[in-house]
Amino acid sequence: xxxxxxxxxxxxxxxxxxxxxxxxxxxxxxxxxxxxxxxxxxxxxxxxxxxxxxxxxxxxxxxxxxxxxxxxxxxxxxxxxxxxxxxxxxxxxxxxxxxxxxxxxxxxxxxxxxxxxxxxxxxxxxxxxxxxxxxxxxxxxxxxxxxxxxxxxxxxxxxxxxxxxxxxxxxxxxxxxxxxxxxxxxxxxxxxxxxxxxxxxxxxxxxxxxxxxxxxxxxxxxxxxxxxxxxxxxxxxxxxxxxxxxxxxxxxxxxxxxxxxxxxxxxxxxxxxxxxxxxxxxxxxxxxxxxxxxxxxxxxxxxxxxxxxxxxxxxxxxxxxxxxxxxxxxxxxxxxxxxxxxxxxxxxxxxxxxxxxxxxxxxxxxxxxxxxxxxxxxxxxxxxxxxxxxxxxxxxxxxxxxxxxxxxxxxxxxxxxxxxxxxxxxxxxxxxxxxxxxxxxxxxxxxxxxxxxxxxxxxxxxxxxxxxxxxxxxxxxxxxxxxxxxxxxxxxxxxxxxxxxxxxxxxxxxxxxxxxxxxxxxxxxxxxxxxxxxxxxxxxxxxxxxxxxxxxxxxxxxxxxxx
Amino acid sequence: xxxxxxxxxxxxxxxxxxxxxxxxxxxxxxxxxxxxxxxxxxxxxxxxxxxxxxxxxxxxxxxxxxxxxxxxxxxxxxxxxxxxxxxxxxxxxxxxxxxxxxxxxxxxxxxxxxxxxxxxxxxxxxxxxxxxxxxxxxx
Numbered sequence: 001x002x003x004x005x006x007x008x009x010x011x012x013x014x015x016x017x018x019x020x021x022x023x024x025x026x027x028x029x030x031x032x033x034x035x036x037x038x039x040x041x042x043x044x045x046x047x048x049x050x051x052x053x054x055x056x057x058x059x060x061x062x063x064x065x066x067x068x069x070x071x072x073x074x075x076x077x078x079x080x081x082x083x084x085x086x087x088x089x090x091x092x093x094x095x096x097x098x099x100x101x102x103x104x105x106x107x108x109x110x111x112x113x114x115x116x117x118x119x120x121x122x123x124x125x126x127x128x129x130x131x132x133x134x135x136x137x138x139x140x141x142x143x144x145x146x147x148x149x150x151x152x153x154x155x156x157x158x159x160x161x162x163x164x165x166x167x168x169x170x171x172x173x174x175x176x177x178x179x180x181x182x183x184x185x186x187x188x189x190x191x192x193x194x195x196x197x198x199x200x201x202x203x204x205x206x207x208x209x210x211x212x213x214x215x216x217x218x219x220x221x222x223x224x225x226x227x228x229x230x231x232x233x234x235x236x237x238x239x240x241x242x243x244x245x246x247x248x249x250x251x252x253x254x255x256x257x258x259x260x261x262x263x264x265x266x267x268x269x270x271x272x273x274x275x276x277x278x279x280x281x282x283x284x285x286x287x288x289x290x291x292x293x294x295x296x297x298x299x300x301x302x303x304x305x306x307x308x309x310x311x312x313x314x315x316x317x318x319x320x321x322x323x324x325x326x327x328x329x330x331x332x333x334x335x336x337x338x339x340x341x342x343x344x345x346x347x348x349x350x351x352x353x354x355x356x357x358x359x360x361x362x363x364x365x366x367x368x369x370x371x372x373x374x375x376x377x378x379x380x381x382x383x384x385x386x387x388x389x390x391x392x393x394x395x396x397x398x399x400x401x402x403x404x405x406x407x408x409x410x411x412x413x414x415x416x417x418x419x420x421x422x423x424x425x426x427x428x429x430x431x432x433x434x435x436x437x438x439x440x441x442x443x444x445x446x447x448x449x450x451x452x453x454x455x456x457x458x459x460x461x462x463x464x465x466x467x468x469x470x471x472x473x474x475x476x477x478x479x480x481x482x483x484x485x486x487x488x489x490x491x492x493x494x495x496x497x498x499x500x501x502x503x504x505x506x507x508x509x510x511x512x513x514x515x516x517x518x519x520x521x522x523x524x525x526x527x528x529x530x531x532x533x534x535x536x537x538x539x540x541x542x543x544x545x546x547x548x549x550x551x552x553x554x555x556x557x558x559x560x561x562x563x
Numbered sequence: 564x565x566x567x568x569x570x571x572x573x574x575x576x577x578x579x580x581x582x583x584x585x586x587x588x589x590x591x592x593x594x595x596x597x598x599x600x601x602x603x604x605x606x607x608x609x610x611x612x613x614x615x616x617x618x619x620x621x622x623x624x625x626x627x628x629x630x631x632x633x634x635x636x637x638x639x640x641x642x643x644x645x646x647x648x649x650x651x652x653x654x655x656x657x658x659x660x661x662x663x664x665x666x667x668x669x670x671x672x673x674x675x676x677x678x679x680x681x682x683x684x685x686x687x688x689x690x691x692x693x694x695x696x697x698x699x700x701x702x
Contacts, residue, residue, distance in 0.1 A: 211626060211664075239620040240696060251626075253616045463697045474617045475694055497672070 035101055035354045041133045046344035047334030048224030049273060050138040052131055055146025055301035056323035056421070058180075059156035059164050060438070061365045063120035063352035064423035066324050067111045068306070069390035073493055073563050076471030078283045083305035083320060094308050105326065105349040106306055112386055112426055118351060122325030124167050125357035125365055126350045130328050131171055132358060138332075140223050142174045144230060146301030146321070147279045150192070151180035152421050154437035155372050160188050163368035165196070170364055175201050175219055179235035179242075179279045179302060180421075183443045186247040201232020201277060203262045208251040217262050226273055226335040229266035233259065233278040235302055237477045241467075243444050245529040254284065254474055256292060263294040273335045275299065281478035282320055289313035296340040297331065302478045304390070304420045308347045317343060324423055326350055376434040381544040383431055385552040388424040389439060392468065393481050393491075393560065396552040397422055397439045401536065402485025403552075404543035405522040409449045409533075412506060413457070413487045415523035418464065418480030431544055436537050440524075446533040447524045455515040458501055461489060466497040481558075487513065488557035495562070507557060593642045593676065600638045600651075600678050601686040608687055611637075613677040615691045622669045622695040630662035631679030631687065637663060643673025671695050 074084030085093055087109050096102045104114035105121060134141050149168060150161030161184050168176075175198055182189055193200045193215075203217035218231040236254045238247070263274055274296050278285050281302040289298055290313050298318045306322030310331075321329040328348045334341040369376065389395040398416040405414035422439035425431065452460070460482070467477040471494075481491075490503040504513035513519070524536040533539075544550060591599070597606065611631040619625045629637050629652075639649040652663040667675070676690045 208620070237618060240618055244620065251620055253618075253620070257614060460697060466694075467696065470694075472617075475692075477618075 035351055037129075037355050040348055040351065040355060041130060043134075043137075043330055043332070043344075043346055045137055046332035047342065049226055049228060049333040049335050050134060050141035050223075051275065051297065051299070051329075051331040051333070052134055052141050052143045053146065053299040053319055053321045053329040053331065054127060054143075054325070054327075055279075055299070055321050056148040056304050057124070057145075057164070057325050058148055058152030058323065058421040059150060059161075059441070060122055060152065060324045060423065061124050061155070061163065061167060061368065063123035063126070063350075064324055064326075064438070065115055065120055065426060066122070066326055067386070067388040067390065067424045068106060068108050069392070070108045071392045071560075071563075072390075073392055073469070073560075074283070075469045075493055076473070078286070078473065082307055082311060083282050083303065096308075101351065102308070102349065105351075106308065111388075111424075115426055119353035121352055122350050123352045123357065124171070124325055125362035126352050126355040127325055127328055128171055128358035128361035129355050130348055130350065134330055142221055142223060142228065142230065143172060144275070144277045144299055145173045145176035146277055146299055147176055147178040147234065148180045148301065148323075148421070149176065151183060151442055152438065153441055154376055154434055155369055157437065157441045157443070158372060159368070160184055161192060165192055166368060167361065167364055169197060170361055173198050174221065175199050175230050175232065175277060177201050177232035177234050177277050177279050177301075179238060180442070182238055182247045182250070183242050184246075185443070186250065189247070199232075201230065202234035203231050203258060204236060204252055204255040205234050206251045206253075206255075208249050211251070214250055218266055220266065220269065220271065224335070227270050228273045228275060228335070229269070229271035230275045230277055231259070231262050231266065233276055233280055235279040235478070236284070241477050241479065241527075243527040243529065246443070254280065254288070256288060256474075259288065260292045260294075263292060267294055272338045273297070273333060273340055278302075281473075281476065282318070283473035283476060284478070285318055286311065286313055287473045289316040289318060297333070297343075299329070306347060310343070310345050315340075317345075319345065321347065323421065376432065378433045379430040380433060380436060380541050381431050381548050381550055383425055383429060383550045383552075384427055385550070386424065386427050387431075387435075387552070389422040390420060391480065393558040394483050394555045396555075397424075398483035399485065399552045399555050400550060401440070401524075401540055402483060404540045405447060405524070406486050408539045408543050409447065409522035410520070411449060411486070411522035412508070412519040413452075413521045414485035415460075415521060416483040416485070417523075417525045418468070418482050419525075420478075420480060431550070433537075433541070436540055436544070440537045440540065442525065444525055444527070444531070445535040445537065446526065446531045447522060447536045447539045448526055448531050448533045449520065449522045451518040452521045453516060453518050454504065454513040457487070457513065457519065457521070458504060458515065461501045461504075462498055465491060465493070465500045469493045469500065470497070484557070488559075490559040490561060492561040493563060503559070591647075593640055593647050596638070596640060596648060597676070597678060597688070600636075600680065602680075602684075604680075604684055604686045606678065606686050606688045608689065610681070611677055611679045611687045611689045613675065613689045613691050615675055615693050617692070618694045618696055619669060622671075624666045625669050625693060626664065626666050627675060628662065628664035629677040629679075630660070631677075631681075632661055633681050634661040634679040635682055636680045637661065638678045639665070639667070640676040640678075641667055641669055641673060642676060644668070644670050649675075669693055669695050
């Protein structure tokens with residue numbers, strides 16, 4: 001008798017036609033240097049269950065540029081493993097030809113030239129076309145939204161997420177989980193959740209006082225004759241990484257024991273397939289998959305990784321579907337006799353010039369945006385540089401924001417949070433208000449001005465660095481390093497907390513940071529209640545208008561050791 | 564240790580036979596406290612489960628629960644606090660289960676240690692690192 005593991009491995013080999021290392025379809029598509037909608041959607045049905053996964057859309061209704069990170073370092077057991085493989089190494093690992101559409105979609109190299117060749121990606125009207133095509137083949141396919149859906153644009157901010165709710169509802173998801181959703185405030189979240197025609201799932205969301213489950217942990221679906229349990233796992237560190245006063249009374253956490261209990265509960269209730277719709281972040285999910293038995297599929301989210309092949313951990317497959325609407329994953333599964341017998345997977349890149357927009361959803365999107373059209377389109381200035389956010393230590397968008405903070409608030413040093421959301425902008429393009437909101441839009445935007453001693457600054461950097469580089473993924477929060485303007489430093493990523501950060505230097509004088517001296521620090525997105533200051537987008541807008549044309553100098557102020 | 568300061572909200576009593584005794588307020592080291600609790604027995608592993616968040620949402624009130632089937636007593640220590648002893652739970656013969664939940668204040672990132680003394684005098688230990696962080700830069 002062939003074991004379940006053998007089946008999985010056989011299936012993985014079979015799935016190599018879509019993404020096998022060196023021989024995969026990705027490489028062949030690249031060789032052809034052409035794409036068609038049919039190619040992107042091509043997928044011989046497999047098994048009896050289909051999952052469609054999209055996550056971390058961050059309210060991007062329209063196609064965007066999105067440069068993937070150059071620096072994405074793994075530590076501990078994740079060192080050198082996906083998703084901590086970037087650029088040429090990534091292309092080599094998956095057999096993708098440099099300069100191909102897939103190289104453009106999945107890596108950062110030669111981004112500007114490839115962007116001009118292959119066009120913008122994403123757009124929920126294109127995503128709708130993909131979903132409808134999958135449903136035409138598999139009417140009972142489950143559409144699962146991994147969260148970070150209702151935040152990240154001007155229209156989502158102005159409508160408190162309603163624009164996204166309206167468009168997503170039209171796509172008919174079967175379930176979602178959450179992270180940034182909660183920064184709309186608990187009352188608004190509950191108001192929306194009550195209105196949704198599908199559940200928001202979060203097995204790890206608890207009432208903080210009584211330690212009782214606060215949201216539905218899972219939902220059971222009958223698909224292709226099989227019982228499919230979808231368990232939700234919200235972002236574990238919401239009250240730490242985001243302002244907890246916006247959702248008082250809720251407690252989150254990884255809660256591994258709780259996940260194991262819920263998996264057992266759904267198995268006992270007859271689940272043939274257990275799917276976790278997760279906002280843990282990839283490394284956390286990889287650890288959880290190894291420690292909690294009985295999970296067949298984890299649809300990962302939060303860390304914005306896009307992987308063209310599933311990662312196999314024991315008998316669990318991990319699917320990483322990118323962010324900002326750039327990708328949709330289709331996973332077909334053969335589920336029989338209470339087991340997953342095999343799978344076929346495809347990460348579908350949403351090339352917006354190749355995939356036809358769905359007319360109905362395109363109209364619905366235009367309707368959401370219409371009241372804000374002139375506000376969105378107003379040009380604030382021009383960028384001569386490529387503006388992007390992703391990268392462990394800095395990105396040009398945050399360099400721009402830090403420059404604006406230092407000048408507008410007359411500060412020595414600027415701090416910008418290590419968010420991973422926010423699309424890119426090509427050199428020479430006008431910066432519209434929409435572009436600015438796409439990288440700043442959120443519910444606690446106050447740009448503060450304060451004084452910190454060198455010692456406090458060091459503590460802050462050490463604290464954030466440990467959120468990113470703690471060798472145990474369960475202690476990682478999934479953001480990038482806080483971006484620093486006006487100050488350089490050296491970081492030894494493999495050192496323990498307290499000794500990673502050294503050589504802090506005030507850039508304007510070249511002098512070492514004095515632990516006992518106070519420095520004027522400007523920043524934004526503090527999690528502290530009552531933070532005062534102008535909204536970051538107003539501050540940056542005045543700065544861009546004053547400059548007219550913006551150029552970002554190369555940023556070499558962070559020296560990385562141990563990568 | 565003073566119970567009211569610890570904001571001990573919920574004690575999962577295994578029936579009426581469990582009592583929670585405040586520890587004597589002496590500045591003993593963690594090693595001394597463990598040795599005293601073990602009473603000369605070698606400290607082993609297994610048979611005790613400590614559940615604590617990896618990262619505290621609020622360092623002033625961190626939910627912690629501990630379970631050790633068959634234990635007569637369980638001691639909780641917060642190794643990084645100025646006063647490490649948190650509580651010792653004692654379970655009488657009528658206790659339905661040997662588990663307890665409480666909330667503790669953690670001054671900084673540290674290991675929380677739980678020791679259980681079994682009916683046969685053997686002692687087991689487990690521990691968990693709870694991080695207390697400034698927060699604010701996720702995702």
